[in-house]
Amino acid sequence: MEIGMIGLGRMGGNMAQRLLQHGHRVIGFDPDAHAREALAAHGAGTATTLDDLIRQLPAPRALWLMVPAGEITEQTIAQVRPLLAAGDTLIDGGNAFYKDSMRRAETLAGDGIHYVDCGTSGGVWGLAEGYSMMIGGDEAAVERLRPIFEALAPAKDKGWGRVGPAGAGHFSKMVHNGIEYGLMQAYAEGFSILQHKREFALDLHQVAEIWREGSVVRSWLLDLTADALAKNPSMDGIAPFVADSGEGRWTVAEAIDLNVAAPVISLSLLERLRSRDADSFSDKLLAAMRNQFGGHAIKHE
Structure with missing residues (x-):
């Protein structure tokens, strides 16, 4: 299966490597050229822009977003949204706030784009041990991505699962x-x-x-x-x-x-x-209060 990875920091890069090890084709994008080069050394394709990334992926596309939660996630989704088409799926594997994920899923659904929120645990050990993934989103969309989750998990039938609709993954x-x-x-x-x-x-x-x-x-x-x-x-x-x-x-x-x-x-x-x-300041004030009511000694700096 082919997947685009947006964000090739330590965890995103490790996840991309694990997918490559399991026979999936990965095309990675990151503004940092060194991060792209590091992933390319493991046999992945790379893209220098989001436009380039989308062009290299066959429809329906699967994009895995692995960037810091908050404004960076918001900006990245805003940039990639007009490049996607109905039937594509955007997977957010970061630590986004679940209410933001619910809102994003509803917004993208208006364009026929699936949004899957994947709460991911495993840290720096995930590359070797596999990742624990709590997944929210449309059941059919998650099922279509099963090969990706099975490759990233500790085993095909362990450590991952769809826990509910959009938002449920990041809530868990x-x-x-x-x-x-x-x-x-x-x-x-x-x-x-x-x-x-x-x-x-x-x-x-x-x-x-x-x-x-x-x-x-x-x-x-x-x-x-x-x-x-x-x-x-x-x-x-x-x-x-x-x-x-x-x-x-x-x-x-x-x-x-x-x-x-x-x-x-x-x-x-x-x-x-x-x-x-x-x-x-609170500890200093506590010491001062003890001195006031009980004459207890104050330890001076």
Whole structure:
């Protein structure tokens, strides 16, 4: 099957490579010439413009969009929309907000163009291990693309599926990432407690390795944690700053809208925000209040 890939960054490039390995023809476009050259080295075709990309694909076309969510996605769809024809399918594999995906699907449907939202998980390991894909969109359109999803997944019948209409794929991935926030926070807090028990001088990597086999907390995330602790047990050189890409915020907001209590996910998001306040005014004020009512000492900078 032939597919056009728009966006050849690390994940998009890896996905294109996996499709090539499974015998699909891929034509890639990226404004960065180096990204195009890197993909061409693996046997893919390339295009220097979106017009060029569309011309090289047979109808009905399948285009996989792998660019950052938000304005870049919006602009790219606006540019490619007039180049497509009825029956073509645009697959958005990024972390778009699900309500944006619903809107885009409705807009493109007016031109007879299918929009498939594919929440994609797997990160840098997806090339070797396969990707987990939560897919939303028209059932017939998704079925026509089955060979692509089967090639990208860990196995033809595992790790992927159509979960509902347009928007359902990105909604499922949004919640997936919210859960990920909570899991990561729990591991981080647990290992921090272990690290602070100085008299035991625990080897955190050893503990992680023990937990990896037979433990109820074993997981792929724990495997990655063990690897990180093996390479850098004291986390030297790493700033205590944790970024977020938006999905946790969206998950918490959706939980509030649905009247669903989600304290773990909510607090894990707040902890990420807290990690960015190197000069915490609230903590300084807390110290000042303790001094005011109890005469407790203030630690000066």
